[in-house]
Amino acid sequence: MAKHIFVTGGVVSSLGKGLTSASVGMLLERRGFRVRLQKFDPYINVDPGTMSPYQHGEVYVLDDGAETDLDLGHYERFTNAPLTRDCNYTTGKIYQTVIQKERKGEYLGKTVQVIPHVTDEIKAGIKKLVNDDVDVVITEIGGTVGDIEGLPFLEAIRQFALDIGKANILYIHLTLIPYLKAAGEMKTKPTQHSVERLRQIGIQPDILICRTEREISQQDIDKIALFCNVEARAVIEERDKDFSIYEVPVSLVDHGLDQLIVDKLHLKCKPLDISDWREMLVRMRNPAHEVQVAVVGKYIKHNDAYKSIYESLEHAGIAEHTRVVIRKIEAEEIEREGTERILSGLDGILVPGGFDYRGSNGKIDAIRYARERSVPFFGICLGLQCAVIEFARNVCHLADANSTEFDHNTSHPVVVMLDEQFRITDKGGTMRLGSYDCVLSPGSQAHKAYGTVDVKERHRHRYEVNNQYRGQFEANGLVVTGTSPNGKLVEVVELRDHPWFLAVQCHPEFKSKPTQAHPLFQSFIHGCVRRRERK
Ligand code: GLN
Numbered sequence: 001m002a003k004h005i006f007v008t009g010g011v012v013s014s015l016g017k018g019l020t021s022a023s024v025g026m027l028l029e030r031r032g033f034r035v036r037l038q039k040f041d042p043y044i045n046v047d048p049g050t051m052s053p054y055q056h057g058e059v060y061v062l063d064d065g066a067e068t069d070l071d072l073g074h075y076e077r078f079t080n081a082p083l084t085r086d087c088n089y090t091t092g093k094i095y096q097t098v099i100q101k102e103r104k105g106e107y108l109g110k111t112v113q114v115i116p117h118v119t120d121e122i123k124a125g126i127k128k129l130v131n132d133d134v135d136v137v138i139t140e141i142g143g144t145v146g147d148i149e150g151l152p153f154l155e156a157i158r159q160f161a162l163d164i165g166k167a168n169i170l171y172i173h174l175t176l177i178p179y180l181k182a183a184g185e186m187k188t189k190p191t192q193h194s195v196e197r198l199r200q201i202g203i204q205p206d207i208l209i210c211r212t213e214r215e216i217s218q219q220d221i222d223k224i225a226l227f228c229n230v231e232a233r234a235v236i237e238e239r240d241k242d243f244s245i246y247e248v249p250v251s252l253v254d255h256g257l258d259q260l261i262v263d264k265l266h267l268k269c270k271p272l273d274i275s276d277w278r279e280m281l282v283r284m285r286n287p288a289h290e291v292q293v294a295v296v297g298k299y300i301k302h303n304d305a306y307k308s309i310y311e312s313l314e315h316a317g318i319a320e321h322t323r324v325v326i327r328k329i330e331a332e333e334i335e336r337e338g339t340e341r342i343l344s345g346l347d348g349i350l351v352p353g354g355f356d357y358r359g360s361n362g363k364i365d366a367i368r369y370a371r372e373r374s375v376p377f378f379g380i381c382l383g384l385q386c387a388v389i390e391f392a393r394n395v396c397h398l399a400d401a402n403s404t405e406f407d408h409n410t411s412h413p414v415v416v417m418l419d420e421q422f423r424i425t426d427k428g429g430t431m432r433l434g435s436y437d438c439v440l441s442p443g444s445q446a447h448k449a450y451g452t453v454d455v456k457e458r459h460r461h462r463y464e465v466n467n468q469y470r471g472q473f474e475a476n477g478l479v480v481t482g483t484s485p486n487g488k489l490v491e492v493v494e495l496r497d498h499p500w501f502l503a504v505q506c507h508p509e510f511k512s513k514p515t516q517a518h519p520l521f522q523s524f525i526h527g528c529v530r531r532r533e534r535k
Pocket of ligand 1 (some may be wrong): 084352354355356373380381382383405460461462464
């Protein structure tokens with residue numbers, strides 16, 4: 001029978017429940033268990049796909065095309081657990097199902113209510129991950145204990161213990177122990193109150209993970225244990241990491257979390273082995289090179305809007321023994337200040353995915369700078385589309401070339417809406433989403449990086465390169481080196497006479513891990529190091 005771990009959060013948001021859940025998943029995997037992870041988000045959007053990155057940060061895309069919360073990115077970077085659309089539920093998605101069932105008459109005769117109908121649907125979502133190949137399911141509950149919208153989820157996980165027996169369940173509560181400078185003390189009261197809220201609902205946490213800036217004294221640990229009704233050894237300190245988030249699992253091991261979970265769930269397992277992870281951290285601390293890479297985007301001010309891009313650059317740096325300093329550049333700043341001022345001295349330029357016109361000219365200017373100055377350039381999704389527009393305008397002399405996303409009336413629509421998108425009017429979940437095959441040209445930069453010509457990558461877009469212009473681009477030096485297997489969709493373009501200039505329609509950043517950098521990111525960073533050395 002599968003065991004269940006529920007992770008809740010208290011006191012404040014942004015405590016890093018996703019990272020902690022991912023770390024717990026990783027430690028259990030390294031103990032030999034087959035783990036699954038999922039997240040419940042209490043907001044009413046059916047998925048985060050329609051939300052602005054300012055609201056929500058990055059939308060993380062899975063192989064099956066699900067648009068999910070960015071915490072699922074942590075799950076994939078820390079573990080090998082397969083993720084599907086059953087790994088992210090929102091209040092909206094749960095209610096959508098309940099309401100569809102009601103319309104079909106599946107509750108005929110009954111009054112449909114939060115308890116039991118909504119809570120049953122939540123529990124069904126948890127049970128969907130259970131099968132014979134799964135030992136532990138980790139379910140993260142988004143939001144903060146005490147929020148009105150989180151209540152049905154907490155009620156559901158309370159009931160879950162009645163359904164399958166408390167011995168098969170562990171409740172982990174993540175909380176904050178603030179340090180009050182004026183008092184010169186750590187404060188445990190917010191934690192006490194948040195646990196009290198949980199206990200009112202009927203959930204007694206088994207383990208408290210305490211986020212803190214400073215070391216928590218034994219005296220404070222004992223106090224938290226007593227007031228919150230948990231064992232002292234189950235009060236685990238998780239101190240802020242100033243070096244890297246990838247230190248989190250190691251520090252949780254140092255505080256005994258993996259052994260504690262194994263003991264509490266009465267699991268038999270092998271000893272923990274995270275030697276490769278520790279080696280990765282040593283490598284990260286001792287780089288042989290340093291490069292500065294510009295990420296030119298539209299949502300730069302939001303820390304999480306390009307989360308997976310930043311992580312992938314870091315992973316590539318680890319693989320290339322290189323410290324990657326990321327310069328986050330607002331595209332509109334380039335429009336105001338000019339490329340020379342903003343971009344000179346940098347070793348590489350990356351233009352990530354995005355939507356809409358704002359900032360597009362800044363991105364295009366940045367790409368022109370990279371092309372003309374032989375600076376390594378990596379374009380991703382909208383980054384590819386902007387590279388094509390730049391090339392059309394400045395090399396092929398198609399002065400008003402554009403994407404029809406930015407200008408419907410352009411006389412040279414070099415980027416146009418995908419055929420399959422023409423008749424779609426709904427916004428949610430209607431792009432070309434998820435994993436698609438791509439075939440690379442032998443000998444191309446992309447082929448050299450991947451080491452194979454058949455690749456699969458995740459997508460999230462509505463527009464594509466207009467095939468009518470392909471001949472003109474290729475004749476002038478922008479070569480299509482990757483397409484869909486039927487040859488119809490442009491997937492990769494490369495510049496012929498340039499040290500490293502490559503753009504992809506897919507999102508490779510969703511498939512990079514700290515211990516296994518994505519080949520394209522690694523090759524890009526390699527190119528940046530070579531440029532730095534030439535300088
Ligand atoms: N807005 C572009 C499109 O829909 C690019 C999308 C993206 O970068 N993810 O095709």
